[in-house]
Amino acid sequence: MVAPATLSLRPCATLAPSRAAHAHAGFAHTSRPALSVSCPPTRFETLRRAATAVSDRQGSAEPSEKQEDKPRTYYFLVANAKFMLDDEEHFQEQLQEKLRLYEERSKEQDFWLVIEPKFLDRFPNVAKRLKRPAVALVSTDRNWIRFMKLRLDRVLAEQFDAETVEEALASNPAELKFDKPDKWTAPYPKYESGWWEAFLPPKSSNGTA
Amino acid sequence: MASAMELSLLNPAMHHYGIAAKTASHLPVVPARRASSGAVRFRVRAAAAAPPAPAAKPGSPKKRGKTEVNESLLTPRFYTTDFDEMEQLFNAEINKQLNQDEFDALLQEFKTDYNQTHFIRNPEFKEAADKMQGPLRQIFVEFLERSCTAEFSGFLLYKELGRRLKKTNPVVAEIFSLMSRDEARHAGFLNKGLSDFNLALDLGFLTKARKYTFFKPKFIFYATYLSEKIGYWRYITIFRHLKANPEYQVYPIFKYFENWCQDENRHGDFFSALLKAQPQFLNDWKAKLWSRFFCLSVYITMYLNDCQRSAFYEGIGLNTKEFDMHVIYETNRTTARIFPAVPDVENPEFKRKLDRMVDINLKIISIGESNDLPLVKNLKRVPLIAQLVSEIIAAYLMPPIESGSVDFAEFEPKLVY
Numbered sequence: 001m002v003a004p005a006t007l008s009l010r011p012c013a014t015l016a017p018s019r020a021a022h023a024h025a026g027f028a029h030t031s032r033p034a035l036s037v038s039c040p041p042t043r044f045e046t047l048r049r050a051a052t053a054v055s056d057r058q059g060s061a062e063p064s065e066k067q068e069d070k071p072r073t074y075y076f077l078v079a080n081a082k083f084m085l086d087d088e089e090h091f092q093e094q095l096q097e098k099l100r101l102y103e104e105r106s107k108e109q110d111f112w113l114v115i116e117p118k119f120l121d122r123f124p125n126v127a128k129r130l131k132r133p134a135v136a137l138v139s140t141d142r143n144w145i146r147f148m149k150l151r152l153d154r155v156l157a158e159q160f161d162a163e164t165v166e167e168a169l170a171s172n173p174a175e176l177k178f179d180k181p182d183k184w185t186a187p188y189p190k191y192e193s194g195w196w197e198a199f200l201p202p203k204s205s206n207g208t209a
Numbered sequence: 210m211a212s213a214m215e216l217s218l219l220n221p222a223m224h225h226y227g228i229a230a231k232t233a234s235h236l237p238v239v240p241a242r243r244a245s246s247g248a249v250r251f252r253v254r255a256a257a258a259a260p261p262a263p264a265a266k267p268g269s270p271k272k273r274g275k276t277e278v279n280e281s282l283l284t285p286r287f288y289t290t291d292f293d294e295m296e297q298l299f300n301a302e303i304n305k306q307l308n309q310d311e312f313d314a315l316l317q318e319f320k321t322d323y324n325q326t327h328f329i330r331n332p333e334f335k336e337a338a339d340k341m342q343g344p345l346r347q348i349f350v351e352f353l354e355r356s357c358t359a360e361f362s363g364f365l366l367y368k369e370l371g372r373r374l375k376k377t378n379p380v381v382a383e384i385f386s387l388m389s390r391d392e393a394r395h396a397g398f399l400n401k402g403l404s405d406f407n408l409a410l411d412l413g414f415l416t417k418a419r420k421y422t423f424f425k426p427k428f429i430f431y432a433t434y435l436s437e438k439i440g441y442w443r444y445i446t447i448f449r450h451l452k453a454n455p456e457y458q459v460y461p462i463f464k465y466f467e468n469w470c471q472d473e474n475r476h477g478d479f480f481s482a483l484l485k486a487q488p489q490f491l492n493d494w495k496a497k498l499w500s501r502f503f504c505l506s507v508y509i510t511m512y513l514n515d516c517q518r519s520a521f522y523e524g525i526g527l528n529t530k531e532f533d534m535h536v537i538y539e540t541n542r543t544t545a546r547i548f549p550a551v552p553d554v555e556n557p558e559f560k561r562k563l564d565r566m567v568d569i570n571l572k573i574i575s576i577g578e579s580n581d582l583p584l585v586k587n588l589k590r591v592p593l594i595a596q597l598v599s600e601i602i603a604a605y606l607m608p609p610i611e612s613g614s615v616d617f618a619e620f621e622p623k624l625v626y
Contacts, residue, residue: 079626146314153546153614185535188449
């Protein structure tokens with residue numbers, strides 16, 4: 001059974017132009033991170049984690065229990081753009097699947113792709129190991145990022161705290177262009193370049209859109 | 210809401226092997242394979258609209274007679290394993306290396322249940338089945354049967370593991386149970402597809418009558434990892450091909466494959482985590498030899514199987530060999546993220562070897578179909594089997610590619626991402 005999903009506190013901007021056509025009740029983007037972004041349908045009963053994301057999620061079950069805004073922890077995986085957006089086509093399917101599910105369950109989006117994220121400045125040891133431009137998958141859902149690390153494997157994982165979601169997802173301008181693969185063995189065409197735009201943060205916090 | 214298929218498959222009476230459930234047999238059902246014994250049979254309902262028939266009771270009059278399940282080396286397998294060893298492996302008190310965080314993350318992912326409402330049928334199925342005539346009809350029935358058997362075999366194994374590991378590792382056990390939920394859904398959906406052809410697989414009968422292949426836990430991990438990942442690549446390849454070439458969209462089940470195969474992919478990830486939790490299965494020379502062996506067996510089995518059924522793939526507009534090679538390349542690339550060694554499938558010699566195996570295999574099959582005496586047939590087969598074996602060994606001895614998860618790789622600190 002589906003648990004009550006999320007309560008969005010302050011809807012302001014819809015996510016991306018392509019999404020505007022959909023019923024966007026659950027997909028509004030809050031200026032401050034909502035408290036409940038990553039409530040899974042059947043909540044995970046493990047309580048031993050101290051991470052703020054988890055305690056927030058617990059709180060979200062009680063609609064009456066409004067919590068004041070506070071810094072959140074963001075978890076991310078990062079690798080070069082070619083790997084993230086061009087080579088790993090199953091990754092696109094996974095993100096689409098998650099977005100579809102969030103729409104169905106009116107959940108607020110808690111995962112984004114960030115091209116050339118500004119937060120990399122805080123992680124010189126990560127940044128120096130990346131081919132550029134780099135792309136990060138960012139989420140407030142620690143468990144999901146951990147799962148995605150298992151899936152993608154060839155990525156670096158880190159986490160940071162940010163006051164606002166805009167600050168967390170800020171990016172530097174970058175141009176993405178991928179060469180056609182030398183050898184294409186599939187009986188179908190590649191996913192169209194630009195599929196990732198649906199997963200970029202809203203324009204206000206993203207310089208590259 | 211859970212789908213009807215799932216409910217009928219996850220009947221509470223179905224706790225372990227050999228126990229058949231009391232689900233009513235619904236009319237009209239023409240079993241694809243006739244079950245014989247008077248024991249209770251478990252059958253997925255064949256037609257939703259059919260009036261409920263009284264449940265079959267033990268000892269109720271039934272057709273008796275010898276039945277056999279047609280099995281060959283290449284039919285989908287039913288697996289069983291050493292459950293006591295499994296319990297040991299996942300006992301957190303004995304095994305301190307268990308990365309429980311990774312399992313917790315997987316459990317959340319499986320509980321999310323992305324495809325909770327995906328497997329709902331529509332009238333297109335029956336219409337498409339009615340339209341299909343002649344040899345294509347037979348080929349589709351076989352496709353549905355084989356796929357259903359394969360999904361159902363996953364259901365049985367995962368269900369039992371979920372039951373057996375409950376005490377020693379409740380998280381791992383629950384993941385197994387949730388995966389058996391997915392497999393039951395898939396098998397039920399395929400079996401419903403069969404009902405449009407007025408057929409149904411008697412899964413309870415299969416449960417008892419099929420031979421179970423015993424694999425030690427580590428081999429179960431390799432084999433099921435591969436079968437889940439290769440399943441993903443097969444389904445997604447068919448889906449994307451038909452999306453690009455809708456004129457070949459002759460049967461609606463393919464439209465479900467995109468969401469469906471994400472389940473397979475996640476199942477594979479779970480086995481990846483299981484292997485990581487048992488580094489002894491990944492980090493020595495034996496692990497490398499076994500990894501290559503399992504990759505090869507899975508790829509070769511698929512290639513030989515599919516080349517015997519190229520009418521199916523051609524029927525949906527695919528070139529069988531190209532389709533298979535694509536699936537092999539991709540599965541191998543995926544598998545290289547976890548197995549310590551994989552065969553070099555992109556070496557052109559690898560495909561040449563596969564093609565030679567297909568030729569030999571076809572010769573072996575045609576001997577079986579000839580009118581020779583059984584002894585003569587066997588004598589004729591011997592040299593061909595020897596040739597096939599030597600091709601397989603030669604493929605095994607090709608220089609492999611060292612691989613593995615970056616979590617274990619020695620070169621990791623120097624890796625540029």
